[in-house]
Amino acid sequence: MKRSFSIFIKLFVILQSISVLCVSEEFDFFYFVVQWPGSYCDTKNHCCYPKSGKPAADFGIHGLWPNYKDGSYPSNCDPDALFDESQVRFLIKMTQVTILVYCFCLFFVYNMEQLTDLMSKMQKSWPTLSCPSNDGLKFWSHEWVKHGTCAESELDQREYFEAALKLKDKVNLLQILKDAVIKPDDRFYDLDKIKDAIEEATGFTPGIDCNIDSSHNSQLYQIYQCVDTSGSDFIQCPRLPRSRCPSRVQFPKF
Numbered sequence: 001m002k003r004s005f006s007i008f009i010k011l012f013v014i015l016q017s018i019s020v021l022c023v024s025e026e027f028d029f030f031y032f033v034v035q036w037p038g039s040y041c042d043t044k045n046h047c048c049y050p051k052s053g054k055p056a057a058d059f060g061i062h063g064l065w066p067n068y069k070d071g072s073y074p075s076n077c078d079p080d081a082l083f084d085e086s087q088v089r090f091l092i093k094m095t096q097v098t099i100l101v102y103c104f105c106l107f108f109v110y111n112m113e114q115l116t117d118l119m120s121k122m123q124k125s126w127p128t129l130s131c132p133s134n135d136g137l138k139f140w141s142h143e144w145v146k147h148g149t150c151a152e153s154e155l156d157q158r159e160y161f162e163a164a165l166k167l168k169d170k171v172n173l174l175q176i177l178k179d180a181v182i183k184p185d186d187r188f189y190d191l192d193k194i195k196d197a198i199e200e201a202t203g204f205t206p207g208i209d210c211n212i213d214s215s216h217n218s219q220l221y222q223i224y225q226c227v228d229t230s231g232s233d234f235i236q237c238p239r240l241p242r243s244r245c246p247s248r249v250q251f252p253k254f
């Protein structure tokens with residue numbers, strides 16, 4: 001009994017050290033990316049409204065993505081390796097059950113409990129539009145696993161989602177565009193005017209990404225704003241994302 005307890009403690013220490021190494025990945029800044037639902041929905045892939053109903057006609061969060069200044073970015077930083085049998089075969093042989101329980105507790109990447117009280121804010125500001133209609137958990141989980149786990153040196157899971165929600169509330173991009181007479185009315189607008197309006201209102205140049213609707217029109221799809229590594233303040237982008245936009249883009253209704 002004493003012996004197995006001491007093995008457990010040793011394993012705990014080893015796994016803890018591995019986990020610290022694995023989550024301490026650095027990055028230079030975040031992209032805070034929002035999507036226009038009208039542009040997600042009118043492509044040939046269509047969309048489905050979330051189970052909570054049709055989202056508001058507003059930009060919705062896509063994600064908060066850690067990035068490097070050179071344009072590359074980390075992804076899926078949670079140590080899958082610990083779930084990879086070959087990496088831990090020697091440990092698994094010793095105490096398979098202990099390790100599985102440990103991995104489950106430590107690395108289960110989507111802790112539902114942590115999100116429960118955030119749920120209604122998430123549904124409002126971070127709605128999913130993928131099909132079939134769902135509650136958004138898969139989308140949020142995907143964003144956490146792919147991007148959030150690479151910022152664990154700065155934000156734990158709850159802080160990550162809260163940071164994104166706060167950023168959304170800080171800047172009302174739709175209002176900024178409307179104030180500049182750029183409205184979601186199916187008309188075409190100069191890309192530079194969209195960028196200028198946001199830059200004038202926020203002080204920072206945004207990145208704009210476009211997609212193509214089912215009639216082959218390029219349309220305003222995503223807006224990128226850069227954020228410091230704490231996830232709280234907008235900054236000038238160390239590097240703008242690549243853009244697929246022509247000089248005039250459609251702003252579709254939703």
Ligand code: 5GP
Pocket residue numbers: 031065066067071072073074146147241
């Ligand atoms: P797409 O190829 O549609 O632009 O991007 C596909 C996915 O790759 C995005 O949803 C996002 O998860 C990731 N991605 C694309 N560009 C970037 C980037 O510049 N930075 C980060 N961190 N992720 C990106």
Ligand code: 5GP
Pocket residue numbers: 035040062063127128129130138139142146
């Ligand atoms: P990314 O492009 O960020 O790597 O992947 C986004 C993933 O989330 C895709 O698998 C996509 O199907 C799913 N997803 C679910 N809901 C949404 C949504 O509303 N917008 C986008 N862009 N992706 C969504």
